[in-house]
Every structure is written in structure tokens, then in C-alpha cells.
Amino acid sequence: MAASNGKLASRAAAAELARGAARVALGGWSFSRRPLAIAMHWAAHGLRFDELLVLTGGVETDLLAAAGVAQRVRGFYLGMEALGMGPGLKAGCDVIEETETSLMLGLNAAVEGASFLPLAARHGEALAHVRPDLRRVRCPYTDEEQLAIPPLPITVAYVHAWRADRRGNAVFGGHRAADRLLALAAQRTVVTCEELVDDITAGGVEADLTEPLVSMVVHAPGGAKPGGCLPDYEADWPALLDYTALERDAVAGWARARLEGGAR
Template sequence: MDKVIGLREAVQEYVRDGMVVALEGFSHLIPFAAGHEIIRQGRKDLTLCRMTPDISSDQLIAAGCVSKLVASFFASGSAGGLHEIRRRVENHDPAPLEIEEYSHYGMLLRYQAGASGLPFLPLLSYAGSDLPELNPRIRMVDDPYGGPPVYVVPALKPDLAIVHAQRADRMGNVQIWGITGAQQEAVYAAEHAIVVVEEIVEPDVIRSDPNRTLIPKHAVDAIVHLPYGAHPSYAQGYYDRDNAFYREWTAISKDKDQLQAWIKEWVLDVPDHQAYLDKLGPQHRERVRVGERPSGEVNYGRRLP
């Protein structure tokens, strides 16, 4: 039942060229280290699924790993632009990138439909939007109960979901707190799932606060213990977002040569995530250190003898 393996081994085993891969984490818990390992291993022709494609998406696309992007709300954490994505979409430079765009809610419902075994799910939020004209997979169907027609989005069932989380036990029970995003839905929708965590804890810790277990062990194939694996995004309660890096990324990604040099220096030329952290140095980690703010205790009660 022990599902803990290394990141290199997890990517070797579960990521194949041509796969549909979801990398989820919303604002925080973005699986940057997993994306870097995909780049190191030279995976190609991936369909990348991501709510809010951000710097991690820009990096994977610039490294030549991604041929199609299924996503919503293109942004670099409100801190700048994603110029590799822009070059691909606007100028096909150095190659075109196929885009399938949805709203946030549309992406969430796609995962939810996939997780539920449904062919599609309805939503109202495309009324008045031009997205249905740009994306033929957003369709309108009649309401079988006599109401007005509604838009629907198709189920999304990735070959693999990779998410980051705060902690898990060795069996694969995963706990997340803070902004949860679509991690749970993506994992249930996917054929396989890798979860990268900040901390491995004993099962008693998981059982002491069961409501935080958003992803149970039966949905997980591999657990990777990798502290700071979400850097430069943040992990609530463990470290803050590296805002300086987010601000620097616009200038890096604007220059194609500088972007490729960054990928070479910070991803390809370092053997693993620990070497990446060593290269950042302890002063960098100090910059994103956070203080403690424990939540209140909850009494779940127990059966009396």
C-alpha cells in the first residue's frame, strides 16, 4: 500500500508522449517541480489541461513539450504576460499552438463530468459570451423539462492528473486546505494520478482531520514527497508565493533567447528539484518563509465504550 516514489520515477512511469495531462492547482499548490521534470525527460506532443495557464504552462510550451492547450483565463498570476503562449498563438512562432478555451466554470464542469462518468454538463455562464463561437465544443442543447436551451461542455478525462498538496500519508490519502481549485475533480476524472506533497504524515494525522482529505488513496497512483515543489507558487501554511519571480517572468518570456537560456540553466542543467533549490540558495527560501497560524480545533466526537 506504500505509494511513495521519487518524482523522476513517477514521470518515467506515468507520462508518455501524446498524452492528455492535467496539471492543476489554483493560485497556490501549482505543480511546478513536476512540470520541470516533464521538461527534463523531454516529453513531447502533450495536450496540457490547466485552469489559468500560467508560468508553468509557458515553460512547458517553450520547452517543446506541449502541442495543445485546453485551458481557461490565460494569466501569469496577475503579475505579467505569458509571451511564449502569445508568440505561439498570435504568430505561430516558432510553431503554432492549438488552443481550446473555456471559462473557469466550464473547465471545472468538464472535469466534474469526467469524474462522474457523464458525457457533458450544462451551464448558463456562456450566455452573451463569444466563446461558443470560438470553441465548437461548447454547444447548446434543449432543456428536456421545457425550459430554454442551455449550453453544455463535454467531459474531460485526462490520461494523467498531476497535482500538488500540503500533505499525505504513505498510502495516498491527500489533504489540501486553502484554495482548493479543481484538484479533486481532475484526479477523479483522470485515468492515473500523481500527487506531489510538502509533507508525509502518519495515518493518524489524516484520520484526526478527515474533512481535509480531498483526495483518498483509491484515486491516487503515486505520492511524491517534495518540499517546495510548488515554487514559485505557494503552499498555504508552508511558504509564500515568490512574487519577485512572477514579476521577472514577463521580461524573461518576452525574449525567446533569454527564455530558452532560463530553461537550460534552471531546469535542464539541474538534475532534480533538490539541485534547483540548492541553486536558489537559503536566502531565497527565507524570502518566502511564512509564520504559523494554526486553525482552531474541531471535536469530531467518538463512540463511548
């Protein structure tokens, strides 16, 4: 009897879940384990959604800004580190600023079903200056002024893993970032993976993400390139530097060419 495909899906089917979504999250960190095959698919096919949430936004965020995929971006760092800025950020985009703390509080509030989680006002003064939407409350125990950080529920989260099985169990490899938290805060989670295996837990391997949290699995070898996905490959720095030199209107074509060149 043939093995069930479980939650296995095509890149196109998985990417389509984000169409018109209120908030889409991309996992990974810096140039590591970013779901770039999905991001390039959106850019190449003109898909649109409202908000992109990232912890740190790199090439994946820049290309989505350049291609007009996301109306706005939410995160606590946007840029390509030592490489500077790419064409998307150079042209400018609508950004909702967060700090590491406020973003984690917002995601945890979504997971817990809380209307807000408190941040001591003294730790959020700079954030409050650029986020007038944040409300101030008084702690009922200490009377201390606090910022009320609202929940950040996610419509769809996309996470790139080193290995996954068809049921949705995944091992990230390398930096785990906050990908499990993104999945917990999301209505749906898609895992793209370098290697598809029969059973991720065989041999006593502990999964970083487990099947109840995962809606779809996409086999996407090289799906984090030109970023890296350890232990399989590191970031392709020359390719990333070439990307930063692109004009904004060339980004969709760049994404299309990379997909046609082998990414699934």
C-alpha cells in the same frame, strides 16, 4: 519490520506517466500549490504530451508552453496576473478556451460518465463564438437551446499538497481549487507533497484527497516553488518576475538549473 513504501515513487517515475498522454491536468490555483517540480522535470527532459488542462494557467503553464511540452493548453485563464506574460505565452501557443462553468461541466461529465452536460445557450454565447466544436441541443423539457459540453477525461492528474502519507491520503493546505475533481476525472493521479507523514488521518485530520484516488506519491519539498504552498511558504515574487524576463529558448535551462539546485 521496515514500513512499506506504499505508493511512494520518484519524481522521474511519476513524471514519466505523462509521456504521450492525451490529456494531463495540473492542480492548484494562481501561484498556489502548482506542481512545478513535475512541470520543470518535463521541460528539462523534453517530455511531450498532447493536451494540458488547467483551471488557471500561471508559471507552470507558461514554462510548458515555452518548452514545447504540451501541444495545446485548455483553461479559462492563462497568464501571470500582475506580472504579465512569460516567454511561453509571449511566443504564443495553441489554446482551447473554456469558461469556469464549461470546464467544470466537462470535468463533471467525465466523472459521471455522461456524453455531455448542458449549458444554457444564453450563458455560453461568447464561448460558442470561439468554440465552433460545441454542439447545440434542445432541452426535452423546456425546448430551451443549450450548449452540449462534452466530457473532459484526464489521463493523468498532478496535484501538489502540503502533506501526504505513503498510502496517498493528502491535505492540500491553502486554496483547494478543484483538485479533488481533477483526481475524480483522471485515470491516474499523482500527489507531490511538501511533507511526508506516516498517517495523514492521525489525530482526526480530514484528508482533502484519499488513497483510492491516488496512484503515486512523490516527496517533493519546495515542489511548488517559485510559487507558494501555504502554510509553508508564499510565492517568490522576485523569482517569478525574473522568469518573465527569460527568452523562450532559455526556459528548459532555467528549469534544469532549479531542479539541480535542490528540487527533488
